[in-house]
Amino acid sequence: MQVKSLRCVLFRNLGDVLIEPDSGMNVICGENAQGKTNLLEALWLFTGAKSFRNAKDSAFLQLGQQKGRTELLFTSGGVEYSAKMEFDEKRTAYLNDKALQNPSKLAGTFNAVVFSPNDLSLVKDGPSGRRRFLDLAVGQLYPNYIGVLRNYTRAVTQRNQIIKDFRYDGSLAVMLDVFEEEIAKNGAKIVEWRKRYLASLQNYIPEIYAGISSGREKIGMEYETTGEPEDLLQMLKNARKEDMYSGVTSFGPHRDDILFSVDGLSARSYASQGQKRSISLSVKLAQAEVIRQVVGEYPVCLLDDVMSELDPARQNYILNHIRDWQSFLTCCDPSDFAGLSGGKIFRVEKGQVQG
Numbered sequence: 001m002q003v004k005s006l007r008c009v010l011f012r013n014l015g016d017v018l019i020e021p022d023s024g025m026n027v028i029c030g031e032n033a034q035g036k037t038n039l040l041e042a043l044w045l046f047t048g049a050k051s052f053r054n055a056k057d058s059a060f061l062q063l064g065q066q067k068g069r070t071e072l073l074f075t076s077g078g079v080e081y082s083a084k085m086e087f088d089e090k091r092t093a094y095l096n097d098k099a100l101q102n103p104s105k106l107a108g109t110f111n112a113v114v115f116s117p118n119d120l121s122l123v124k125d126g127p128s129g130r131r132r133f134l135d136l137a138v139g140q141l142y143p144n145y146i147g148v149l150r151n152y153t154r155a156v157t158q159r160n161q162i163i164k165d166f167r168y169d170g171s172l173a174v175m176l177d178v179f180e181e182e183i184a185k186n187g188a189k190i191v192e193w194r195k196r197y198l199a200s201l202q203n204y205i206p207e208i209y210a211g212i213s214s215g216r217e218k219i220g221m222e223y224e225t226t227g228e229p230e231d232l233l234q235m236l237k238n239a240r241k242e243d244m245y246s247g248v249t250s251f252g253p254h255r256d257d258i259l260f261s262v263d264g265l266s267a268r269s270y271a272s273q274g275q276k277r278s279i280s281l282s283v284k285l286a287q288a289e290v291i292r293q294v295v296g297e298y299p300v301c302l303l304d305d306v307m308s309e310l311d312p313a314r315q316n317y318i319l320n321h322i323r324d325w326q327s328f329l330t331c332c333d334p335s336d337f338a339g340l341s342g343g344k345i346f347r348v349e350k351g352q353v354q355g
Contacts (some may be wrong), residue, residue: 001111001300002075002326003043010068011060011087012038013351021328025343028330028353035351036330040302042070043328044114045091046083048107048143049136052114052304061087074110077296081109107143111299113288115281115306115318122283123267123276127257134258137287138197141294145193152186155179156249159236167244180236183252188229190253195223198258200293204286212278212317219279220261226251274311281314285321301327308332 003021008014013035028036037053044052051059061068068087073080083106084094093103100106122129139146159179166172202221209219227235235251243250260267260279267279291299301322307315307329346355 001295001297003300004073004075004080005071006039006043006073007071008039008042008068009070010062010065011042011070012062014038014042014062014353015351017351017353019346019353019355021326022342022344023326024323026326026328027343027345028328028348029332029345030348031332034348035353036348037304038351039346039348039353040114040304040328040330043072043300044112044302045070045085045103046072046074046106046110047112047140048093048104048109048146049140052116052118057087057091058089060091072110076109076111083110104139104143104146107140107146111140111291111295112302113284113291113299114302114304115284116304117306117309119284120277120280120306120309122280123260123271124273127255130258131254131256133283134194134197137290138193141197141291142193145190148186148189148193152183152190152252153254155182155186156252156254159183159249160247163240163243163249164247166240176240180233183236183249184229184233187232187252191223191225191229191256194253194256197290198223200290201283201286204289205282208285208289208321209278209282211321212281212314213275217262217275218264219267219282220259220264222259222261224257224259225253226255277310277314281310281318285318288322288325298325301325303327303329305330305332 002023005018005020007018009016017039019039028039030036041051041053041055066088070085072083074083075081082096085103086092091103093100093106095106095109118129122133135149139149159176162172162175162179166176198221205221206219209217232251236249239250262271262275262279265271267276271279288299288301303318307318308331310318344355346353
């Protein structure tokens, strides 16, 4: 996977920017709030996923403008592709000049792995971030997952709306039956996909974590579900009374989690800050290995201002691990990477890029 060129026009604070990156390391430097992360975000959106900054589509268009766009030229499997996104009230995606029904249809064509400060909190924060990581990772490799997840989420939302009125109107039971069957059917598929993906990660995480931690500790990872998929439909029916008071659906993969452990102890409760970061980095690096296994080549690596938060040992491990990937790394001080041989340095100031 190689980015040949990226152009951004009125995307965020970027005016009209064109970069032609190196096939190896690309350092994007500049002060805060100048537009460094915007370049990485523009690349990431071509994976078909939503922003890794949790931004809404309305945030991509430069303030006061009517329309913006981004254009990407890249190779995958030795084949050259062109992709484009236009931004106005919504995002419109194109692949080889053909308009796509939804930007998510780009999934599986351009692959990337992003490391952001939020990713370093993968272990210590709540389960919603871990579920989001799983859904993005699985959806990037298996585009059909996105539609199943969308249908599941819509059914849960509908059930939540109905369940609040159910105690006042028993005739709504018929509608609840429909949505609960939809939740159970798609929920089973989601859990199966997630577990299969975590099993693939498990092939790489122990070795990567051992490399980061010098082999002193043993990492564990387990998928925690609120109930077995084959029991989900009955669990939903049994929970109607309780759910009508809480107003939420209490069972299903939208409540599941990933449990990490170090030497048998809960990582979230007992691991040090350094151990938690090592686990997060191991997960993201393993994600890239799974992409390579499935697709046949490494994804593009996006490192958004995470190196300054890591100690030298973890920095060196990442840089050595990704030396054969095309990488984009943001930082404030390019002197931190003055020792890198090859690659390119791009300087960003007030939405303009030089390099």
